[in-house]
Amino acid sequence: MAMGVSRKDKIFFLSLIPPSITLLGILVVTVITILSNSLESLSLYGLSLIASSIWDPENLKYGLLAPILGSITTSTLAILTALVFSIPLTILIAEYSSGFVKNVLSSIVELMGGIPTIVYAIWASTYFASLLKQYVMDPLHAYFSIIPLFSCKPITGFSIFTAGVSIGVSIVPYVTSMILEAYQNIPQALREACLGIGCTKYESVKVLMSLAKPAVLASLILGFARSLGETTIAVATVGNSMYLSSCIFSPGITVSALIASQFANAYLYKYAESVLYASALFILFIAIVLSFVGLSMLIKWRVKVVV
Amino acid sequence: MYAVELDNVNVYIEGKHILKNITLRVPYNTIYVIMGPSGSGKTTILRVINRLIELNPNAKIDGSVKVLGYDAFKIDPYDLRKHIGMVFQIPNPFPHMTIYDNVAIAARINRVARKREELDEIVRWALEKAMLWDEVKDRLRSYPHVLSGGQKQRLCLARALAMKPKILLLDEPTANIDPVNARKIEEAISALKEEITIIMVTHSPHQAARVADHVAMIYSGSIIEQGPVSQVFLNPKTDFTAKFLKGEV
Known part of the structure; x- marks a missing residue:
């Protein structure tokens, strides 16, 4: 066979395709x-x-503004929450720990x-919601x-705010791992450049973080896309109300929570299923666009800084 | 009084003896050149002086290092580095900062200048000293990627100068750039010794001859010869030095 590809190699290759x-x-x-x-x-x-x-399936009136805004608001709160935890965690792991502690x-x-x-x-709906209500909201x-x-x-803890913060806590690992990877990928030569001009540790971190800013932004965009799809936590904490409010302490709904809570009964109402599909389409579209933007930003940053 | 004094300094990295009983004295306002073949430990000496060596957790150091009269290993390393600028072998300007900011940050961090006018002045001064001002004065707001390798290295020199250091460490600053740029850096360095004590590492005897006041010849982790440049170049005491100066090793 040409190019030294044996029969076995070919079968192996073919088996990867399906x-x-x-x-x-x-x-x-x-x-x-x-x-x-949809x-x-x-x-x-x-x-x-x-x-x-307006959400009134019995009269065939469907409006998705509340869940769409709910999704966007909770995801925004989520990445802000994630940011608050991820940056300090990244600095702690990358700059202030080594060996065993770093691994742990x-x-x-x-x-x-x-x-x-x-x-x-479960944790968010049982404990965190009431804690947030009492000490923050x-x-x-x-x-x-x-x-x-x-x-x-705030009447109960269940609200757009609680859902956003809880989802934020759940995406901290995801966002942190991306920021940490970017931060640790900054070439040693640039870390030494900081020390070479007399930076203290804090000043070095400031310079390096500003260098990693596009990667941090990209990580947050990807975190946003992931938050949009987060369903379980949203259903458990958002309050599941189709009422639209400008206040984040009122109960609300997200697209994912809407689909999860309504899909099983959607066959009872005309068009309801199709409307839910349309809402899924909306989330899918935003998530794909954001993932694309986030990933290409990360790649561009790596090419510029790391190589 | 010397700007830098090393006494019996030994460095071990992962058990390997990298520097062996290094003793050297660098007088104020001179250019002290450490020369030797690759892998002989030249860079490690610089990294002992500003304690960058400690970034390597496997490095062990003993002996005495005095910088500006202070015991370098008894004072805060960050305080120490505020007096010691360093230019590295590979140009490393901050890619996300403009040419202006690359220089200004060093002045800002070391509280050399605070007000806008003071900063402008020191940035200009540093770029002039690094012989880069004329080439970049119309594009201070550009990013360093528009510069050539040699210009980037002069930008790094300007950055190190803007911190107004008392000592400047140069780690083969011309190793990776073209001869024209290398010459400019040499000229810049020669003009600087009025104000700063300079310790430079090079593997080129020609470069050492052009800029040095004092030279030390290092081979395999030991200083085998040191003294005023004329003495070492005209009267090398060891065979190795003689061969190195002729370019045979």
């Missing part, structure tokens, strides 16, 4: 299914599907990433109720 193609096929079929199922509602309701917040810390972060989200969901409302975001009195 699983790869199947996986791609599944992706394509998923997108097509979602697309074709067409009915999209053509029927058009733009009002995402511009309206990175393992804990990795381990947290492997915890099923249902565990976070109530004080914020008491002192800053002039700001629309904090204007409503």
Whole structure:
């Protein structure tokens, strides 16, 4: 056989193809299914599907504005939360620990990433929601109720705010591992450049972090995309109310939570299934675009700084 | 009084004896050149002086290192480094900062200048001293990737100068750049010794001859010869030095 490829090699190569193609096929079929199922509602309701917040299946009125804004708000809160934890964690692991301690810390972060989200969901709905209400939401409302975001009195802990922060906690490992990788990939020559001009540790970290800023931003964009899809925690903490509010302390809904809680009963109402598919399409579209943007930013940064 | 004094300094990395009983004295406001073949430990000497050697957790150091009269290993390493600028073998400007900021940051961090006008002044001074000002004065807001390798290295020299160091360490600063740029750096260095004590590492005897006041010949981790440049070049005491100066090793 030409080029020294043996018969066995060829069979081995051929055996790799079916699983790869199947996986791609599944992706394509998923997108097509979602697309074709949402067409009915999209053509029927058009733009009002995402511009309206009225949710009245019995009268065939569907508006996805509340869940879409809910998803965007919770994901924004989530990446802000993740940022608060990820940056200090990254600096602690990369700059202030070594050997055994470093291994333990990175393992804990990795381990947290492997915890099923249902565990976070249970913890968040049982303990975290009431803690947040008592120590964060109530004080914020008491002192800053002039700001629309904090204007409503938190009734239970279940709210857009709690969902965002809880999802944020769950994506900390994901975001941290990306920022940490970028940070540790900064060439030694640039770390030494900092020390070579007399930087203290804090000043070095400041310079290196500003160098890693595009990678941090990319990690947050990817974290945002992941938060959009986070379902279990959202269902358990967001309060599942289709009522649209400008206040993040009121219960709300996200697209993922809407689908998870409504899909089983959707057959009872006309168009409901198609509307849910349309909402999934919306999330899928944003997630794909953001993932693409985030990943290409990371790659561009690596090419510029690391190589 | 010397700017830098090393007495019986030994460095072991992972059990390997890298520097052996290094003793050297660098007088103030001179150019002290450490020359020797690759892998002889030249760079390690520089990294002992500003304690960058400690970034390697496997490095063990003994002996005495005095910098500006202070015991280098008894004072805070960050304080120590505020007096010692370093230019590395491979140019390493900060890629995310403009040419101006690359120089200004060193002045800002070391509180050399705070106000805008002071900063402008020191950036210009440093770039002039590094003989780069004329080439970049119209594009201070550009990023260093627009510069050639030699210009980048002069930018790094300017950055080190902007911290107004008392001592400047140069680790083969011209090893990776073209001869024209190398000459410019040599000229810049020669003009600087009025203000700064300079310790330079090189594997080129010609370069040593052009810029040095004092030279030390290092081979396999030991200093085998040192003295004023004329004495070492005209009257080498060891065969190895003689061969090295002729370019035979």
